[in-house]
Amino acid sequence: xxxxxPKRPLTRAGYALLATEHDELLLVERPKVVQGIAIAAAEGxxxxxAEYIYGKKRLRELDKRLRYLGFLxxxxxxxxxxxxxxxxxxxGATVTVRDEDDALREYTLVGEGEADHRAGSISYKSPVAIxxxxxxxxxxxxxxxxxxxxxLEIIDLKFAGRSWKIxxxxxx
Numbered sequence: 001x002x003x004x005x006p007k008r009p010l011t012r013a014g015y016a017l018l019a020t021e022h023d024e025l026l027l028v029e030r031p032k033v034v035q036g037i038a039i040a041a042a043e044g045x046x047x048x049x050a051e052y053i054y055g056k057k058r059l060r061e062l063d064k065r066l067r068y069l070g071f072l073x074x075x076x077x078x079x080x081x082x083x084x085x086x087x088x089x090x091x092g093a094t095v096t097v098r099d100e101d102d103a104l105r106e107y108t109l110v111g112e113g114e115a116d117h118r119a120g121s122i123s124y125k126s127p128v129a130i131x132x133x134x135x136x137x138x139x140x141x142x143x144x145x146x147x148x149x150x151x152l153e154i155i156d157l158k159f160a161g162r163s164w165k166i167x168x169x170x171x172x
Contacts (some may be wrong), residue, residue: 006097007077009091009124013111014114015078022069025062035057072113081160089157091124096156097132104155109131 003116010018026152033055040052055143089095095106107128122129128150131143137157143150156163 007075009071009079010072010076010111010114011079011092012080013158014111015073015076018069018072018084018113022073025069030059030062032064033062046162067159069113084159086159087157088100089135089154092146092159094120094158094161095132095154096158098155100151104153105138109133 010011022086037052037055037059040046040049040055043049043052046052079092080093084090084092089109091111094106096106098104106120108119109124109129109132110121112123112125115121124130124133127145128143131141131152132154135141135154137154139154141152141154141170143152
């Protein structure tokens with residue numbers, strides 16, 4: 001029997017952002033770089049041609065990013081937090097926690113590649129998100145991080161800005 005590979009979740013906004021970046025790099029940026037390399041190569045000696053050397057380096061960077069984005073966009077399941085609900089922390093939820101220093105922090109659990117700690121979103125595979133998954137408001141959890149363990153108390157749970165107590169809208 002063939003083992004089914006689970007799909008990786010991405011939020012609708014995260015998918016749109018990653019797909020737009022992929023298309024921009026593939027259809028706009030990469031052709032420009034390839035054209036620049038071709039022009040620089042036509043000038044002669046490539047070993048001392050800074051434009052050619054830089055172009056090849058930039059092309060490698062673009063191809064690396066395109067491979068990564070291709071990996072992130074392969075075998076995905078797009079989840080819309082607007083249609084999520086419940087009383088347990090799960091993918092797409094926004095969780096307010098109180099840490100050991102009595103500071104409040106808010107985390108939104110999102111997919112790989114769309115996390116941005118400055119915006120308060122963390123990957124669902126991060127140590128903090130793993131510790132929070134499946135827990136409820138009022139629970140105390142310990143996140144085992146490389147920087148050291150962190151005690152958190154779950155204060156609030158929201159889905160797309162709605163409190164967990166308000167049911168999600170019906171799908172159309």
